[in-house]
Amino acid sequence: MIALVDCNNFFCSCERVFNPTLEGRAVVVLSNNDGCVIARSNEAKALGIPMGEAAYKYRQLFKDKDVAVFSSNYRLYGDMSQRVMNILSGFTPDIEIYSVDEAFMNFGQFCNIDYREFALHIKKTVKQWTGMPVGIGVAPTKTLAKIASHLAKKNPQYSGVCVLSTQSEIIDALHSIKVEDVWGIGRRLSGMLHSFGIHTALDFSKSSESWVKQRMTINGVRTLKELNGEKCFNLETKQERKKSIVTSRTFGQYITDFTPLSEAVSNYASKCAYKLRKEKSCARELSVFVRTNPFRHDITQYQESKTIELPVATNSTIEIIKYANQALREIYKPGVLYNKAGVMVHNIVPDNQIQGDLFDTIDREKHNSLMKTLDGCNDSIGREKLRVLAQGFSRQWHLKNEHLSQCFSTSIKESIIVNCKK
């Protein structure tokens, strides 16, 4: 059996843990730039606030209904996530951290246990130790565990835990789930399935393999088999090396000049380099992209990207910033109202398996030790305090986040620095 532990309304719950007055109140968390609604408490869902909608459309409703609005505070959420995952890892090392707020756990190794009792115990422990409410679904496959956790949240009588073990329990569950709510079936495929009269997970589970293969490729077949109790997705317990890393942002205001655009791109490049070093990886390719606001039909649209192959795989901030700017110069067009840019690194290799270059002019040892010092400083005194000059200080591109909560659980060192300065 496989369990899926899923934090309830994760970002909202993180805000609540440190601000109990929010209990019982509608809470929403907005995306970067306070753009879209990306998390809602149950009370906010009940008010009909949809997921992913533009926040400005709901300003009045927020005011009228006294909704607590937060900008996203990813430091806080990342730290809370780690705490929850640490606790789960204490129950079994056989765990896959699937996303910031979800983990699969292998229950197969436990003999003679009552799955429901065990899951309730996990749920209670997480709540007690971190304040985070979770729902748990237990079933023979990952896809069914997803369905079980969905049911655990929707039906109060389950008290947050739903176990699907017998055939009849599974059939009842499949009957109650819409096909578009099945893991792996998105908007396009569910639309197609509806047109064939397939509306519930149970309808879909009865489809023939060849029919599904033809219309939904091999992934559809895997989902089909999983719904019928056959494991196709294994637990990925060890973290694989990332195949690509992206840092991109929508700007708080439009940018036209090269210099601030270059500063923004340099900052994203620096972030990519930092992420690479944390993964002990280097990249052999880098892309930069820029674009205008696609929602503004009144302005000339422009969107371009440029990919550069690096002579030697690297994770040096200095080098990556240099190539990012080289790429940016090739796609920069004056007079354009840019509203987003990003840097992507790919063709990633382990940092100890790098193909050298006979004619390399860079002292890589020196870069490495400089980067170690850079990270050491920034990890202890606060992010990006020490930076490459190209990253600039004007921050014309900085994000709008007018409703940011404190970094309750991670800001101690930074506040010490501030106090020392005072």
Place this chain on the structure above:
DNA sequence: TCTGGGGTCCTAGGACCC
């Protein structure tokens, strides 16, 4: 006025190899 960010996998088709 105001609409996020970061990933993965699969397939078809083209180019190329012997």
Place this chain on the structure above:
DNA sequence: TCTGGGGTCCTAGGACCC
């Protein structure tokens, strides 16, 4: 009139996930 068989690699586009 008639033109094989088998394979790899790359890319763009589409689909999905959180």
